[in-house]
Amino acid sequence: MMLKDIPTPNKKELKKYLEIREWLTDYVNQENSLNKLFLELIPNNTKIEDILLKCSTLNDFYSTNIFKVFPVAEHILDLKIDDRLKQWDPTLVNDIAKVTINWKEKNFYSFASKYCSHHRAEYFPIYDNYVNKILMYFQKRDKFYKFKHEDFKDYQIFKNILLEFTKFYDLDCWLKQLDRYLRQLGKQYFPRKYNY
Numbered sequence: 001m002m003l004k005d006i007p008t009p010n011k012k013e014l015k016k017y018l019e020i021r022e023w024l025t026d027y028v029n030q031e032n033s034l035n036k037l038f039l040e041l042i043p044n045n046t047k048i049e050d051i052l053l054k055c056s057t058l059n060d061f062y063s064t065n066i067f068k069v070f071p072v073a074e075h076i077l078d079l080k081i082d083d084r085l086k087q088w089d090p091t092l093v094n095d096i097a098k099v100t101i102n103w104k105e106k107n108f109y110s111f112a113s114k115y116c117s118h119h120r121a122e123y124f125p126i127y128d129n130y131v132n133k134i135l136m137y138f139q140k141r142d143k144f145y146k147f148k149h150e151d152f153k154d155y156q157i158f159k160n161i162l163l164e165f166t167k168f169y170d171l172d173c174w175l176k177q178l179d180r181y182l183r184q185l186g187k188q189y190f191p192r193k194y195n196y
Contacts, residue, residue, distance in 0.1 A: 006137060006189050009169040009181075017184045018177060030061045038118040044082055051076050058118065062128075064111040068101050072108065075099045076115070085116065088123040092116055093155040109153060121176040125162050127152060130186025131179070135161060137189075144168035 007013050021027060037057060042050040052073040059066045066072055076096060084092045096112035098105060109127060116124035132152055138144055145164035151157045162178060165171075171178065 006134075006141075006185070008142070009138065009165070009171060011171060014171055014173060014177065014181050017181045021180050021184050034058065034061060034118050043119070045076055045080075045085075046082070048073055048077050054115070054118075058114055059111065062111070062114055064108065064114070066108055066111060071101045072099050072111070085119045088120060090124075090156040090159055093124065093127075094153075107153075109155075113155065117176075117179070121179075122174060125159055125175040126179045126183070127155070127158055128183065128186075129192075130190060131182045132186075133190040134182050134186045135165065138165070142168070 034057065037054060042054060045051050045054075052070060055066070055069045055073045055076070058064065059069055079092075079095055081092060081096070093109070093112045093116050096115060097107050097109040099108060100106070110129070113124060113127040117126045132149075135152075136149060139147065145161055145168065147157065147161055151161065159175075162175065166173060166178060173181070
């Protein structure tokens with residue numbers, strides 16, 4: 001499909017992609033499992049074994065490519081994030097993202113947005129490559145908001161970009177619905193090539 005064929009975002013398109021997503025049972029069941037883990041079974045982040053379980057599951061379901069999960073879990077424990085999650089602190093994502101592993105600083109930004117989102121989806125949208133590509137495409141095509149590619153790496157700016165996107169296209173939706181829509185659109189128009 002040619003990129004110029006991506007339909008302009010509107011309420012009808014949003015609804016269509018949200019309905020398509022409901023038919024993808026693997027995604028729905030994985031998300032339900034993560035919601036149960038993060039919201040019911042282990043809502044807090046005060047024990048290393050609990051955080052490690054959440055990190056490992058999230059890493060597996062989303063293929064975030066964190067090869068050493070334990071240092072990430074330790075980092076989250078050290079940050080004492082529960083109050084910041086309750087206060088919807090957008091700086092938390094960038095703080096979780098920066099982890100030192102084997103004396104090298106890593107930036108697990110997409111993972112950090114997912115970790116926060118699974119605690120408070122209504123306040124922490126998910127950043128990933130699919131969302132990035134779709135937002136850049138529509139910014140280039142429709143100029144819905146002025147930003148640069150590197151602005152995505154500041155979580156507060158990224159969240160503002162999403163809010164401006166919903167306003168520009170009059171989508172009237174929750175951030176979680178927007179996440180689902182943008183990811184499905186990104187997967188369709190910018191699919192990853194996997195070598196099996």
